[in-house]
Amino acid sequence: MSARGIDVSKHTQSVGKNSAVGNRSLRGGLHNPAATESGALRHEGAGNVKSTVSLANSKISLASKAILQAAGVEYEEKDASYFEKRKLPKSNLGYFDLFAITYSVLASGTGCGWWTYCTAQGWGTVLVATTIMTIWQVSFGVVLTELMTMLPFIGGLATYSRAAFGPYIGYLIAQCELAEYTIFISANLNGVAVGFVELTGMDRKYVPLWWFIIFAAMFALMLTKSRCFFAAFTILTTISILINFSLVLPQLGRTDPVLWAETDFFNQTYNGNVAETGSTPFSLETALFPFGFTGFMKTLPYIFGDFQGLELMPLLAEESRNFVKDGPRAMLTTIICFNAIYWMLVLVIPCLPPGLYITQWSWVPVVDTFVHIFQLEHEGTAHMTLSALFPLISGQIACVLSLTLAFTRLSFAMSRSGLMPQYLSLTQFPFKSEPLPWAAYLFSIVTTMTVILISYFAEASQNLEQITEGLGPAGKDSFTAISFLYLRYKCPKALRPFQSSLGPLCALLVLLVCVSVFAFIIRTSDSHIPLALVAGKITIGMLHFYFAHRKHLVLSAEEIFIAEHMGQTISMSQLPAQRSKEVL
Secondary structure (H helix, E strand, O other): OOOOOOOOOOOOOOOOOOOHHHHOOOOOOOOOOEEOOOOOEEEEOHHHOEEEEOOOOOOOOHHHHHHHHHHOOOEEEOOHHHHHOOOOOOOOEOHHHHHHHHHHHHHHHHOOHHHHHHHHHOHHHHHHHHHHHHHHHHHHHHHHHHHHHHOOOOOOHHHHHHHHHOHHHHHHHHHHHHHHHHHHHHHHHHHHHHHHHHHHOOOHHHHHHHHHHHHHHHHHHHOOOHHHHHHHHHHHHHHHHHHHHHHHHHHHHHOOOOHHHOHHHHHHHHOOOHHHHOOOOOOHHHHHOOOHHHHHHHHHHHHHHHOOOHHHHHHHHHHEOOHHHHHHHHHHHHHHHHHHHHHHHHHHHHHOOOOOOOOOOOOOHHHHHHHHHOOOOOOOHHHHHHHHHHHHHHHHHHHHHHHHHHHHHHHHHHHHOOOOOHHHHOOOEOOEOOOOOHHHHHHHHHHHHHHHHHHHHHOOHHHHHHHHHHHHHHHHHHHHHHHHHHHHHHOOOOOOOOOOOOHHHHHHHHHHHHHHHHHHHHOOHHHHHHHHHHHHHHHHHHHHHHHHHOOOEEEOHHHHHHHHHOOOOOOHHHOOHHHHHHHO
16 A cells, blocks of 8 residues: 555554564455465465565655645554455456456447537547547556556556555545446436337336336346356447447448538538528538537547546456456457447448438437448338347447446445445355345445436436546546556556556556546536536545545555555554554
């Protein structure tokens, strides 16, 4: 654990072989160190990372000491039973499992968000925004891969920020992540419910009923063997990839590059009322970028949302077979596969008959072009069934399942470390021998249902969408890049199984895009209230952490591993009084 945010005492001492802390064995997943002959702790974490660590002295500045003493963070030492009740199942996830689960989050990004802005802001605007976000995602993948192999713990982005800047920033990033997951789950859950209502022919008033049915089905799936649960991601990801290729690839021979800039589309969109507005001369530049830089500022934040999701992979570290080896390969595969499908849709669909000007307001353009080319009845049974089914099987169901998994694992990790209520990390479930993070899952249900009910009855979906746009660039993604740069500078000799010479440049690119996106968001007046709500929620969360959790952090093998590899200190003043006396 980073010494930042900790009350550092001048009486800091090393833990030797006679220390009760050093000799105590903590069990449970990553928290499963074995005492060495010298009394230090051996951490055998995800990805077969093995290192001997100890609580050692380190030098910090006087300014840092003042800040750390003001923070007043304290640790509780837990016995073996604490971690035994909070261990995850041995899922033995491999390379393809990591890819399938991570891609499941990104799958919904291949839907129709890009299409809406393609028709509203111009195809050229979307192409430029997509190019920038492709570079951003590759850069973020490089940054994330180095961090997740250096610190292969279940906490993910919150762990990296906590390692660099202490528990307060770690908790802040965790709050941003959980809030973003909650809103994305709510949006996609409602989309899945609407899809099932349309497929079954039920009235729209039964949409809320489907929310509960879907959550109940997901919980039933979790009650099965963990391998069966994770196999669902493999099936859904395979279906999503195949359905996109099967609907688009047969149409490649029918593409016409002129269709995206059809004169009729241009006139309908920009010369709809010539008598009042006057005619806009047709030109390639105007057709590609009809609103110039203003249109680009409105488009980039939405495309940014499509490319988010890679941060799910680090949350699977504890359940992986060899995370340090399989994680980088899975990350590369995920980025390549997602961009291949995303670019295929952005480049091909606008150039297919009947043309962009006819399908401009369609929510399922892939299906509309497929129906037109194969001469199926427009708005007939086949068309309507495909329109309802395509979003479900191409990404929405997988996205709900994977985001719920992300919320559950992150809240579980924060709870087990003492950053959130510790009962949320309980995994012993009645009548089930295999550990199950049921408390964290129920917490995700309650949180999500609260948000979706507010959104549904208060018609606040637009505000929620703006909130999710702001949380990524302003919070977790920016701090991940900053943490990367700080750890490169502060801990240059730390073990990095994956390290790229382009890492610092990639982090700077990530930070530049994030700052630009957030600046574009706050320029719009309708984003001020949602962002104020986010700031208020996070402020309340930080106050709750300060008064309820800062003196109850858990001293674990993960914390000691971070403290050793970050070259920082856990002092005697952080331990419980009785344990400090035993050590001294």
